[in-house]
Amino acid sequence: MARIAPVNAKGTRDFLPRDLVRRNRVFSLLRETFEHHGYEPIETPSVENTNVLEGKYGEEGDRLLFRILKRGESLEKAARMLLAEADGDHSAAALSRLFSDEALRYDLTVPFARVIAAHQNDIVFPFRRYQMQPVWRADRPQRGRYREFYQCDVDCVGSRSMTVDAEMVAIYCEVFTRLGYTNFVTRVNHRGLLNSLMAVSAVPEDKRVATMTAMDKLDKIGLDGVREELVKLALGDASVDQLIEMIGLSGTPQAMLAALRPMVADSTEGVEALDELAEVFEYAAAMGVPTERVSFDMSLVRGLSYYTGPIFETVLTDMQFGSLGGGGRYDRLIGQFTGRDLPCVGISFGLERIFDTLSEQDANEEPATTTQALVTLFSRETFAHAFALARDLRAAGICTEVYTEPKKLSTQLTFAKNKGIPLAVILGPEEIAAGAVVLRDMRTSTQRAVPSADAAAQAQALLR
């Protein structure tokens, strides 16, 4: 019989206990931080109607949607339509739409916007929520990039105040600091500012996306590289020079804002953006964000098309890696569902990238398990004592497993070592006769006999 190769679907992974124990630690820390700041959890379905998702992420995003094939009658009907129109539009985009009207969620923001639009009357505004769920993108996998990955989103709906935008910066700072990162910075920019830069530099409408994409590559290809790309776009020397001058600005956010102010003086949108950014930096500092943890970065663009105000991206400063998270203000997304805009700002944490970089930082990973104690088994006659002791340990809050059968002790201890269980409990005929058990600390290779009645308390002390 032909064997089936036990391989994962492209870009997906299995998580074994040692992986999941670590992941859950990160999850817990995020959850705790969000709730400390007054954010409440929600969840949404994995599947959305395609029209909810399409057009929210830009052209690239539509291509990366995982679409769900129609089934049964609908599928046959779609096939008949295709055959009836032999000379119709057979592009991948058109075919996708014909054969599918549902897709896996691409991010957590758009489904969230749908939820807000649908449940406006049940929600107290301003509404702070967080959400940790997998999302799917039909991208080509690379290091730190998967087709199925978890995102943790934090959003606040119903306020135009820059205090909320600053809070996003503060939450980034708190989470990454608590995770042990010492090398990160949250880059901040503003969509309105970018728009006004395009306007005051006389970049034609049809070249603005390409221009911003080129600007976004600054940290990768340098100022000269960006200039080359802009020249290739045939923007004209004056436009190129002005853009390069603005992108090249450096210094404190306050100094950069001051330098920009005269350049965008003719643009209402630009002036407002500068005012908002000034507030964000001021409030973030007041919220305790150190100056080295936040930067004003005019080359930050971000691909998602729904952003309208400040945008954020948190990156590691000492290694070339994708961003650990990003977000921004999107005041007009909910209006696409209800016809009436509701201001929103939110950020996303790339859990996989956090997990990958944390793993790379502490290379000497010890086996991780949730089990704290292993009770060994000797012979049929010791079973009852072992089970009773295991109950004592569990009653004391110690995660305890009893070995499955009476194999020789070295096998059982090796099992404990390989799983990373810190405490082995040995009780054979000798101990039972003495009314005692042996607590062996696997980490220090020390052990001592204690009366069975004290075992749970002593074990607690050892594990503390």
Added chain:
RNA sequence: GUGGCCGUAGCUCAAUGGUGGAGCGCCAGAUUGUGGCUCUGGAGGUUGCGGGUUCAAGCCCCGUCGGUCACCCCA
């Protein structure tokens, strides 16, 4: 979606077109109640998969799947 590189034991990797190996890990024993050290032995493979060239393919060719890197884009 475009291009480059790579797929050999559980893991890391060897093998001029000519009988597929090593280290680590695993199992057993030395050690009948003690993991890490030492020694001895053992198991484990349709060389990712499918075709082709050849007397002969792990090696060459084509396809395919997967991984990886650079683009694109992104968390």
